[in-house]
Amino acid sequence: MQEVSLLTGSNCRAKGAAPGFKVAILGASGGIGQPLALLMKMNPLVSVLHLYDVVNTPGVTADISHMNTGAVVRGFVGQPQLEDALTGMDVVIIPAGVPRKPGMTRDDLFNINAGIVRILCEGIAKCCPKAIVNVISNPVNSTVPIAAEVFKKAGTYDPKRLLGVTTLDVVRANTFVGEVLGLDPREISVPVVGGHAGVTILPLLSQVNPPCSFTSEEAKAGAGSATLSMAYAAAKFADACLKGLRGDVGIVECSYVASQVTELPFFASKVRLGRYGIEEILPLGPLNEFERAGLEKAKRELAESIQKGVSFVNK
Ligand SMILES: NC(=O)c1ccc[n+]([C@@H]2O[C@H](COP(=O)([O-])OP(=O)(O)OC[C@H]3O[C@@H](n4cnc5c(N)ncnc54)[C@H](O)[C@@H]3O)[C@@H](O)[C@H]2O)c1
Numbered sequence: 001m002q003e004v005s006l007l008t009g010s011n012c013r014a015k016g017a018a019p020g021f022k023v024a025i026l027g028a029s030g031g032i033g034q035p036l037a038l039l040m041k042m043n044p045l046v047s048v049l050h051l052y053d054v055v056n057t058p059g060v061t062a063d064i065s066h067m068n069t070g071a072v073v074r075g076f077v078g079q080p081q082l083e084d085a086l087t088g089m090d091v092v093i094i095p096a097g098v099p100r101k102p103g104m105t106r107d108d109l110f111n112i113n114a115g116i117v118r119i120l121c122e123g124i125a126k127c128c129p130k131a132i133v134n135v136i137s138n139p140v141n142s143t144v145p146i147a148a149e150v151f152k153k154a155g156t157y158d159p160k161r162l163l164g165v166t167t168l169d170v171v172r173a174n175t176f177v178g179e180v181l182g183l184d185p186r187e188i189s190v191p192v193v194g195g196h197a198g199v200t201i202l203p204l205l206s207q208v209n210p211p212c213s214f215t216s217e218e219a220k221a222g223a224g225s226a227t228l229s230m231a232y233a234a235a236k237f238a239d240a241c242l243k244g245l246r247g248d249v250g251i252v253e254c255s256y257v258a259s260q261v262t263e264l265p266f267f268a269s270k271v272r273l274g275r276y277g278i279e280e281i282l283p284l285g286p287l288n289e290f291e292r293a294g295l296e297k298a299k300r301e302l303a304e305s306i307q308k309g310v311s312f313v314n315k
């Protein structure tokens with residue numbers, strides 16, 4: 001038996017796909033990309049899963065492809081294969097780029113990740129301009145505006161289809177609130193608005209469902225870098241996008257999107273997803289005094305991060 005050869009084939013079977021959507025993960029060999037690939041291979045709404053990275057996708061693809069779920073998996077490695085990875089995709093998820101090390105801010109990643117996101121989005125504009133794009137790469141507050149500018153330049157920009165993934169903030173907030181209240185985190189729904197960095201992450205604890213109250217000490221949420229919980233959050237968000245595409249009703253998630261909820265061009269808040277991406281951006285709702293002060297701080301930092309992203313593409 002040649003056991004070794006089982007994991008060395010590059011692409012797997014190209015037929016027998018279940019009906020469903022075509023999803024690409026760009027950065028699929030990374031700390032987020034690999035578990036995200038696993039979770040998307042398990043999603044019954046996915047018929048074809050393309051795994052793209054600049055390294056290691058043949059092995060990851062062969063490994064994931066052995067899961068006997070409906071999605072057909074294909075691997076693509078290196079920029080010459082980017083176009084094939086993207087052609088025909090309904091949803092593209094981008095966790096490509098460097099993560100931060102201790103002591104760094106998410107903005108410290110800008111210099112490397114801005115260029116990576118630009119190249120990938122140029123590929124999307126060319127090969128699957130109608131795809132729903134989920135941006136995970138940090139700093140999300142700038143990489144989403146970068147993606148928008150790239151799509152504008154290519155003439156393909158549709159703000160309804162570009163979404164920054166902030167689900168991890170919601171997932172964390174639900175977990176922390178559940179722990180404090182001694183409730184099942186699946187029953188908790190904390191809207192987290194603003195953006196995805198430092199003071200721009202604004203959990204609206206006054207709107208927690210079921211209603212509850214916190215002391216200011218309890219309300220200090222923690223933070224940290226993540227791969228596995230991020231993969232879970234990204235898979236949850238992508239699943240919501242796919243359910244929207246399928247036509248399910250009442251699909252609402254927080255996301256960092258082109259927005260008129262504030263005077264800023266981008267802002268994270270609850271959005272309703274549908275067949276064409278974002279169908280409605282929901283208002284912020286009533287904020288308490290603490291949250292109103294937080295919102296002002298968040299907006300100041302967000303304005304700079306957005307401008308930095310826009311200038312990067314237009315310099
Ligand atoms: N939005 C969020 O909530 C959130 C949460 C966690 C991490 N992140 C961000 O996600 C990104 C990835 O994190 P990670 O821990 O998976 O990092 P990682 O280094 O483990 O993986 C990144 C992958 O991207 C690949 N890559 C690099 N350049 C590429 C290119 N040009 N095209 C395609 N792939 C390329 C790398 O080869 C690597 O496999 C980081 O920027 C991190 O800060 C965002």
Ligand SMILES: O=C(O)C[C@H](O)C(=O)O
Binds near residue numbers: 099106168225
């Ligand atoms: O903190 C990071 O740099 C990664 C990610 O944005 C997170 O919130 O865990």
